[in-house]
Amino acid sequence: MNKYLVLFFATLCLVGKVLSCENGMNPYYSTPEQVPVPLTAVTGDELSYHQGYMQQVIDFAKEKGALFVASIVHKNGTQIVIDMNLGRQMKDLTQHAEIVVIQKANALYGISNFSDYTLYTTGESCLMCQGAILYSGFSKVVYGTSIKTLYCDKCMSQVPIDSTFLTAYGYGLGDGWNRPTIIGGVLSNITDNQVFKNYCNMTTSIFKVHPLCVDPNNSSSSLTFSFLTLLILITYLFI
Numbered sequence: 001m002n003k004y005l006v007l008f009f010a011t012l013c014l015v016g017k018v019l020s021c022e023n024g025m026n027p028y029y030s031t032p033e034q035v036p037v038p039l040t041a042v043t044g045d046e047l048s049y050h051q052g053y054m055q056q057v058i059d060f061a062k063e064k065g066a067l068f069v070a071s072i073v074h075k076n077g078t079q080i081v082i083d084m085n086l087g088r089q090m091k092d093l094t095q096h097a098e099i100v101v102i103q104k105a106n107a108l109y110g111i112s113n114f115s116d117y118t119l120y121t122t123g124e125s126c127l128m129c130q131g132a133i134l135y136s137g138f139s140k141v142v143y144g145t146s147i148k149t150l151y152c153d154k155c156m157s158q159v160p161i162d163s164t165f166l167t168a169y170g171y172g173l174g175d176g177w178n179r180p181t182i183i184g185g186v187l188s189n190i191t192d193n194q195v196f197k198n199y200c201n202m203t204t205s206i207f208k209v210h211p212l213c214v215d216p217n218n219s220s221s222s223l224t225f226s227f228l229t230l231l232i233l234i235t236y237l238f239i
């Protein structure tokens, strides 16, 4: 009787484990071909070009004591707007840096289609901002620190969904139906260490979370899987 119970639950766990590995978020929608869209690896001149603009948002962040700073740059190299998260100042927590610069560019210059522009941001865009970026038709996004680093390494509250993942679902959005290219980790050696704080030990900070992060290469999760399989086999043998 107990053996059957163990067998039943072990099998249930195994089935659950196998199902949880599948990448079906909603059975009604098909999963994009590429999730996430790979970050474009840039080198040489293109990298130094982006580093120049990233340095400007970093400098702005340091000057203002801000974390999230974004700018919008025309493809001819003109930076049309730079600003920071104004959530607290404006008492409107949707005023993330990306939203602020998109709305400013619209108010100042009447731009609503950003296909000729690149958005720079010190930190990878959240779901809300990446959504706004998709709907505004940006062709390129360049960020410093990743959501993964902010959440897993710095214990900062986040929706831990990569901007590339959301972007992969952006059917018909982006620059004339092309989803934006996302270039991550530009000058992250600076943004990771000099712009963003580590909240892991800041017990009173409103940003602090206990991140639930797994290392896909850590054998301990595959160990659970092997253990369950073994348990089922052993129970079968002795039943």
Ligand SMILES: *[C@@H]1O[C@H](CO)[C@@H](O)[C@H](O)[C@H]1NC(C)=O
Pocket (backbone or CB within 6 Å): 074, 076, 077, 078, 080
């Ligand atoms: C570059 O683009 C900006 C924004 O559209 C425009 O104001 C500026 O005149 C352009 N500069 C050049 C040199 O074309």
Ligand SMILES: *[C@@H]1O[C@H](CO)[C@@H](O)[C@H](O)[C@H]1NC(C)=O
Pocket (backbone or CB within 6 Å): 113, 114, 115, 137, 175, 176, 177
């Ligand atoms: C934005 O402009 C580009 C280039 O002119 C065009 O291909 C695209 O369709 C426009 N997007 C929207 C949503 O109008």
Ligand SMILES: *[C@@H]1O[C@H](CO)[C@@H](O)[C@H](O)[C@H]1NC(C)=O
Pocket (backbone or CB within 6 Å): 187, 189, 190
């Ligand atoms: C960060 O990386 C850039 C490019 O790889 C390098 O030029 C710069 O010196 C580095 N800065 C720091 C503070 O490590």
Ligand SMILES: *[C@@H]1O[C@H](CO)[C@@H](O)[C@H](O)[C@H]1NC(C)=O
Pocket (backbone or CB within 6 Å): 200, 201
């Ligand atoms: C943060 O906490 C960890 C362990 O909880 C400790 O090892 C580390 O030294 C602490 N770091 C700081 C900056 O206090």
Ligand SMILES: *[C@@H]1O[C@H](CO)[C@@H](O)[C@H](O)[C@H]1NC(C)=O
Pocket (backbone or CB within 6 Å): 216, 217
């Ligand atoms: C896991 O290991 C593989 C092979 O060594 C490597 O290609 C991959 O980047 C690793 N993944 C992570 C998230 O570290």
Ligand SMILES: *[C@@H]1O[C@H](CO)[C@@H](O)[C@H](O)[C@H]1NC(C)=O
Pocket (backbone or CB within 6 Å): 215, 218, 219, 220
């Ligand atoms: C693997 O994951 C376990 C449990 O989450 C953790 O305790 C351990 O430190 C991880 N090992 C490595 C090498 O990251």
